[in-house]
Amino acid sequence: EQLVRNTLDQFFKGKNESCRIKVLGHAHLIHADPEELSQAIVNVLQNGLEASLGQGLEVFIGENEFTTPQLMSGQYVPAGTYARIDICDVGRGIDSEQLFRIFDPYYSTKERGALKGMGLGLTVVYAILRNHGGYVVVSSEPNQGTTFSLYLPALFDDLTPHSLDSAGPAE
Numbered sequence: 001e002q003l004v005r006n007t008l009d010q011f012f013k014g015k016n017e018s019c020r021i022k023v024l025g026h027a028h029l030i031h032a033d034p035e036e037l038s039q040a041i042v043n044v045l046q047n048g049l050e051a052s053l054g055q056g057l058e059v060f061i062g063e064n065e066f067t068t069p070q071l072m073s074g075q076y077v078p079a080g081t082y083a084r085i086d087i088c089d090v091g092r093g094i095d096s097e098q099l100f101r102i103f104d105p106y107y108s109t110k111e112r113g114a115l116k117g118m119g120l121g122l123t124v125v126y127a128i129l130r131n132h133g134g135y136v137v138v139s140s141e142p143n144q145g146t147t148f149s150l151y152l153p154a155l156f157d158d159l160t161p162h163s164l165d166s167a168g169p170a171e
Contacts, residue, residue, distance in 0.1 A: 051091025
């Protein structure tokens with residue numbers, strides 16, 4: 001939760017756009033490189049801001065426990081306990097043909113240029129999540145917005161002192 005809050009504070013510093021954050025459920029510790037995870041979050045935030053045209057974003061921090069493997073929006077997620085970060089925009093959405101290509105390197109719906117449309121932002125998000133044993137699930141409808149759900153494997157279910165002592169280093 002703290003990593004997400006710090007990333008949001010840095011990202012929105014000096015910007016006129018807004019972001020609402022809500023924590024759902026209890027916290028899970030994850031093992032992650034904080035700089036890489038922040039970069040993944042920033043890439044999704046940037047896409048969300050561009051899509052929503054200044055209408056703001058919502059970020060939800062929660063958890064999911066799946067007793068069986070899940071197939072969500074074409075993405076396979078194995079059974080397990082996950083910390084989840086949802087980043088939601090109210091933008092134009094992504095049509096189904098584009099949705100399956102958004103993680104392809106150099107794919108972009110934006111014009112090319114020095115500041116736009118390199119087509120690597122979501123590829124980097126996907127790679128960072130997969131390198132951390134996590135998954136990215138995207139749900140979207142045209143003109144209804146888009147939600148990027150970042151699933152990261154939880155180390156354990158609670159934050160009790162005995163769990164912290166036995167877990168070793170985690171971020």
